[in-house]
Amino acid sequence: MQQIINFLIRNRYLLLFLLLEIIALIFIIQSHSYHKSKFITSSNSIIGGIYTKTNNLSNYFSLAQENEKLAEENTYLKNLLSKKNINIDSVIRHVTDTVYHQEYQYITAKVINNSYSKRNNFLTINKGLKHGIQKDMGVILPNGIIGVIQDVSPNFATILSLLNENSKINVGVKNSNHFGTLAWNGKSYEEAQLLDFPRRASLKIGDTIVTGGKSVLFPEGIPVGTIKNLNLRNNYYENITVTLFTDMSNLGYVYIVNNIDKKEIENLEKKHE
């Protein structure tokens, strides 16, 4: 007994070092698994609060750019409206639509902490549970996808960025029904990689990649990027690189997608498993 105590005292720094190192390793392993909710997260109130304060300052520098983005989006939406032949200038219009069914609901949030230069990137936004945000909601911009909600606290949430090894997003080619997976190899924040594309999908350089319909996280057909490079070897596609439309290094306001039918779809799909 005495010997054991002596041993512990003699090696107390080594033991303390090992203990803390093991704790850190447990956190790291936890952070590499996508499904577990994390302890180390910037979505808590202290860190979110600090980021909000500093973001309020830096906000002013990007106002002009933010305005331009909004104006562009307005033009896009106006064009969509005019295609549908709905006159928005008239005072009140009642449209009786018997097949009306709202599938998606959008929540705006501001990115208060952005990272894009690491292997596994996360973003922090200034909205959380109180504003209706929940884990596994998609996050988009009008011209691209950002990621998926990972951890939520009452006032803040973290997003698992598209630029993360755990991010796998279902995408397809515009005007075709072939689907593949969008992943990121950790190199450039302007490019992502396409995996598991069937050989029969005839891909060309310059094709537009859009979100696929198989995922319940994102609405179908949101533009993601264009194919920059691809190799065809042994009749299989290899190294398909996609240039992203979104500039991940410069994010202001983003939209969180709430798929109202998500629960129903998931319950239905569970029955088959």
Added chain:
Amino acid sequence: MSNIFFSNAFRFIGLVFLQILIFNNINLFGYLNPYPYIAFVFLFPFKKERSALLIFSFLIGLTIDFFTDSGGIHAASTLFIAYFRLYFVQLILRKSEFEYYTFQITSISVDKVLVYFFVLILIHHFLMFSLEFFDIQSFFEILKRTLLSTIFTFLVTTFGYYILVSKNR
């Protein structure tokens, strides 16, 4: 005693804020950031009792992890250099030069301070990027980032050290 405590507490908070507000957003060439917060470990007083050094080094790493959602990679690597700091200093300096109670980093020569900084930064960054990528196939990417970030951190740390800490300006 309390003076040492407060100066270290101040350094802890100051370095964390500098790191998360400024140095984490530099992104030189799109991906390079310096990590001068580990200067906390370099400057922590040399004492025979080392548990404070280990615990606070772990905590400063963990704080950075909280801010950057990086799991525990900063905690693990900062703790590692904190533990091996002593052996390393004994290695650079001759044993006779090293006395716990009188030892101060400002009293050793410039070239030895620089070697001390450089090697600890290199070890820290290599561990950190290895844990971040967690993948043997990315070995060259890890090596590239380690080397470039080490140079960056080294420049920032040395600059800060000679402006703020060193007595022989």
